Amino acid sequence: MYHTVQLYTFVPSKSKVMAGRPKIFDEQQAIEKATQIFKNKGYDTASADELLNAMGIGKGSFYLAFKGGKQELYIRSLEQFSQNFYKNFSEQLSKSDNEIEFIRQFFLRLAEAHDCDKERGCYLGNALVQLSEKDNSVKHVSAESLKNLQHIFAKAIRKAQYNREIKNTTDAEILGWHLTNLWNGLHVTRRMENSPEVLRSLIEMNLKILE
Template sequence: MPRPRAFDVDEATDRALELFWTRGFEGATLDQLTTAMGINRPSLYATFGSKEGLFQRALERYVAGPAAPVLAAIEAETARDAAFRMMRFYSDAVGIAGRPRGCLLVQGALVCNDANVGIRDVLSAKRQATLALLTKRFERAKREGELPKDASAADLARYVWSVCQGLAVQSMDGATREQLRRVVDLAMQAFPC
């Protein structure tokens, strides 16, 4: 009969998430992860299957938790407000107490060795899925007359998403909330009425 777990899986996953968020998939070693989680390697493997399985679980918690406002922003009443709320989320994420800077989807594994291409691809798929949702939102705005007929929903979505990802990188480089909000203000000046 298997022994009951002696640790809280959600709490351990949250600790792993923070480490992945700050160090990326490859930068977070198994020793660092097990220490942060307060478990040993056999417990990690028994619960999550592998480091990759742990990352997948942490990524799910990230998308449902800290990153949830991004998907909520897409559903804003207007396309302009959706763009603003998405970018403002990235500018305002700087300095949230107890949270790392940047975005796990951006910095988790942009570059990795061949053994970890699957992790890079998972993160890329999540970013592409968000881009697709934003594109659909802007297509709807075009149909409803909110955006000019000649506006490209796909290009506009890529523009907004690129600004969001750039804000995440600037956050990692130490930009302040005020500096990033000014970038959002400039980006919104380019958003079609």
Template sequence: MAGRPKIFDEEQALDKAIAVFWEKGYENASAENLLKAMGIGKGSFYHSYKGGKQELFEKSVNRVGSHYMKDFKQALRDSARPTEEIRKFFYAVADPESQFGKFGCYFVNAVLQVDDEHLKCVAANQLDVVRQLFMEAIDREKNAGYLKTALSTELIGLHLQSLWAGVNVIRNAGRSAKEVREVIKLNLEILK
């Protein structure tokens, strides 16, 4: 028996759930909020997400990592000067009109706000994926002779990961976009 077929576009529904989680946070996103945004009923929801809200959130974290970060990953790989793409990325995070600027980093929010240890781990793993991307970009620039720093690639990668988390926190603490950009500029001095 094949089971009941899905009668909704799972990626589209997941993107709508991401919007709810991003705006409200995991704990504050109610089943009612999610079902309404996703445009599906309880039966379809629990048929597709047998682990309920937790499974949905885990899939959302992985989708943000694979889909929403796709352009940044590709820009890093295609650029002859990938640290310039890192700079653009951070300044986009500071833009109050961007998704990141409005609601912060999806992964950092999860690490800070979610009580479930497994979900924290899933989000932290995505942060490590981005840190690895930073380090690959730094190594390419060092090998090409563009980046002259004596600091280790690992330390710079960790610094950039910390900056990403810190930007999320100070933005949520009410700092202005101008202040956030100034903090980013100061911290990106490391990329010389």
């Protein structure tokens, strides 16, 4: 989506205001750049100047595109990140030779992850931990994100049960929520315990439901 912002140019010879060329910016790219600031600084400490500099736009353009200011930008950032994360995750999962093994490795890599990255979705996880109870809009985005993740897990588990790739016959929806709860909980646990060995043991214990 692109926003067109009308600027004005002063023409000295006539001293009249004339319409200048519209300034066009890629909204998705601007939001993606703002997301990097939110990742690194957090919502509360990310300043307006840092966000505007990263996005490469002025205040006028910013408030035309994001009338709700910083809060709206943050919500849009979470929504865009969420859409990209689940789209990529679903595509990679469907292309994998073994979907259950792909899910296992997805979780096991969380034990080694020191930095926030889009492949593991920790930007969403951090938002769940930090702000979901403080802001209803963030809470809504977070709830939808968890439902999307649960749906992906449940679909893969149901398929594996049908093909007898796993022995566990528990309702796939429940197992999907178990994995979603694990993903959500790991973002809390990592704030207190960052030992890869401990996290890996915890993950492996929870992943026994996929045997």
